[in-house]
Amino acid sequence: MQENNFKSDLIWCVIPVYNNCRTVKTVADECSLYLNNIIVVDDGSTDADITEMFSGTTVKVIRHKKNKGKGKAIISAMKYITEHGGLFMITIDADGQHYPEDLKKFIPLLQDDETSIVVGCRNFNVKNIPGSSRFGRKFASFWLRMETGISISDCQSGFRAYPLKYISKIKLYGSHYDFEAEVLARAVWAGLKLKTVDIDVWYPKPQERVSSFKPITDNVRISLMHTRLIGRRILQLIFFKKKKAFLLKDDKQLNQKKNAKNVNPVSRKRGNRLGFRIFEIFIRIFGLQGAYGLLYFVSCYYIIFDCEAVSSARSYIEKRFPESGRFAKYFHIYRLFISQGRQLIDRFSVVCSKKDLFNVKINGYEKLENIIKEPDQGMIILTSHFGNWQIALTALNKLGKKVFLLMRKEDNQAVRDFLNVGYEKGDINIISPEQDFGGVIEIMNALGKGHVVSIMGDRRYGAKASKVKFLGDYAYFPLSAFAIAASAKCPVVILLAAKFSAYEYEVNVTNILYPRCKGRKKDTELVSWIQEYANILEEFAYMHPYQCFLFHDIWKDNK
Amino acid sequence: MMEEAKKMDLADIRKLLKELLIESLSLEDIAPADIADDEILFGEGLGLDSLDAVEIVVLLQRNFGLEVKDMKEGKEIFYSIDTLSKYVYENTRDHP
Known part of the structure; x- marks a missing residue:
């Protein structure tokens, strides 16, 4: 042999x-x-x-x-x-x-x-x-x-x-x-x-x-x-959809190898820049509405070819429109894709033009002002995959507080590019949850100094979660933001931004929670606050069904 | 507490920290004596998680006025009761 x-x-x-x-x-x-x-x-x-x-x-x-x-x-x-x-x-x-x-x-x-x-x-x-x-x-x-x-x-x-x-x-x-x-x-x-x-x-x-x-x-x-x-590649470039280098990610050893060699950061950056350029030119020629028009075709492409994207949207659509038949569901997903595309375009056009293009109205700002009067009072801003949280965050730059975003590394650059438009340099800092203790030490320090920490509240990434009722069924929401707020004794401000018309967003910060808990059974102790959060999201989902970009089955207990 | 801590020796701080940990993490059914000085706190050993780290950060702040700078420092300090008490001991002494 x-x-x-x-x-x-x-x-x-x-x-x-x-x-x-x-x-x-x-x-x-x-x-x-x-x-x-x-x-x-x-x-x-x-x-x-x-x-x-x-x-x-x-x-x-x-x-x-x-x-x-x-x-x-x-x-x-x-x-x-x-x-x-x-x-x-x-x-x-x-x-x-x-x-x-x-x-x-x-x-x-x-x-x-x-x-x-x-x-x-x-x-x-x-x-x-x-x-x-x-x-x-x-x-x-x-x-x-x-x-x-x-x-x-x-x-x-x-x-x-x-x-x-x-x-x-x-x-x-x-x-x-x-x-x-x-x-x-x-x-x-x-x-x-x-x-x-x-x-x-x-x-x-x-x-x-x-x-x-x-x-x-x-x-x-x-x-x-x-x-x-x-087609897929072009969309990746335009929409900054990350190349899914998912395979090697799970494996620690390979991960190290990957950092050393496999992934080519240069090409990725270039891809992003090319995407920016294409969009910049397109928006300049055809305007925002023209770019929106493209979406009808792009979304069609996704519906037909991208089974993965369709199935990731399905869990939400099925919960939100339980009475819909098969074709109606596809239609809902199609509308959801178009709506998400619009908000992505909005974001990129802000980055490309480096200007505030949108009229952003803030509801409940006075309440927020009352909290931040105290210079040492930190707060947690709880964002969600509902509406356009990036636009919402830029609207809060007038708070004049230093903001820390808890965000995985892979999402950093595009978001930072975006937020830097609205914020002074150095006002936006990223804390990575992919480190020991999930970044909590940095979070606690930031809160202790009276800064703002923004955490995504509807995606658990395998972390501890509470089971609460959401859109007619039990869903799992991560409890870390609430637990941290309870320990640091700071408020949780729920930030939601809905798009009302082509150039209008409405940011809502009226919902402020003060979770408290003692002891280790945090998932049960904090459940009432998390349920309140879920209720607020549910209301949003009923008002703006196509602005819930929950491309993830949160009703499944995936630890 | 901060003033008291200054006078304590390492063994007292160890004992105090064990009590504080049990209290703030509500580790039911565990007595201070059950925790070994070199028991690993996170992962294996006591099996604490990142949300417990939050409590330890708060505990160090409230009781000793100490602030852990970053994750790197935290990783060393939060390793075991030993490392934790050494950190508290060294940082509560009056520096001439």
Whole structure:
């Protein structure tokens, strides 16, 4: 078997096959010289009985009764391997164009690296390469570069190694040849790296070639996939939707690695800046209303393609409009997206123009003034994913107090860019909850000195929560803001900002709570104040149903 | 309390801190003697969490007039009863 015994049992070789019975056996046999675990995925072949062909060998055959496409075949193999404890999967084409011997080049690259996809880049300086393949390759590289900013010479190659721990967590939609384009783009967005190795390739004479690639259908599929990925990318740039480098986040060790290398902060910043520029120009030409108009299309895109976004909105919409049917729910979600888009545009136009564009009315300011008369009186401002809290915070800059925002690092920059417009430099400070004691020491110090601390009150991020009634069911709200207020003996001001018309916001600070508690059973002791907060949010949700941007199932107890 | 603390030695401060912790964190069914001097307060050991850290911050402030500067300092001070009492002891002495 293989000379280098490193984890050889953790690496599986996958050969998807569809009507390529003449070559698949040789490919599989040669692969088994280098790896112990070989899977042939028979994607509904009709030319031979693949299962029969491999009976009595160590090769595992997975069969799809019907032809589902190369992407689905790879996903089936991935599931099987993950269930059997494999960590890596190397895919190789069944038509014999790849040399199994090249597996040797992949294996050492997988050592100690679960965060890279290794792509075998084909050497095209050989005979019989179809012109369409050469063109396709250039074209595909161009798309990948547009989608991710990363350029590799052959991103259509089917000879690749995937780290399953992370790849299996990415949602992939492409089921045919579009899978191979999609997986690279989404993997890069998720924070994985791409590595390449040079491989040789053999193409038979045209009359002998058996390929299941259907030039028209598959090219259309691939084009659609690229359109979709590009669309998503542009929206990311415009809306600053963070690249979801979510995969590596959970893992502490990898996290450190990531900080060192994987994530490229420069490109992210550039993305943001590009987004700013596009918007700035657009708003200058078409005005705010013009930019709003774009949203009808953008939201359509989200509704159709972004299942994740739709499902994240669903829990709220179902609670708020329980009587709605399936289509009505989609319509509510569509309106919610448009409304959120408007508020995002509002925010960015404030940043771009560096001016107060909006007429912001504050309700209850006198009450607030009474509290802050005392220079040493700190207070907690409780913000929510309801309405536009950033705009609301800028309206409070006339309080003349130093403001600390409890905010995760990943959200910092965009928010800071935004808030710096309204505040003097140095008035806005960020406290990260992702540190020991969740930032409470800094919070307590700030409150003790009479500053304002702003905390998001409706998203718990795994923290302790109280169960209270909200929109007809029990929901979980984090109790930390209330507990801190109780200990520091300071008030909790609930800050809500609703958009009334294109240029008008109304900020409400009339709700001020004074939570108190003794003892450790804080979740039950503080429940009455948290319920009051939930009631205030509920009222807001009834008045402004499309301004509740709770893209998270708070009714589920996800600790 | 602040004046009294100045006169206390390390052992007294340890005892006092244990009592204060039990009181302010309402650690029912635990007596001061049950807490070892080197018991880790957060995470394993006593198993306190960040909301308990709030109480300790308040406790240090109210009883000894002490303010923990930042998380880094907090991490060292809040490690165990030992580290906590050393911090209180050192910071309540009158510096000539």
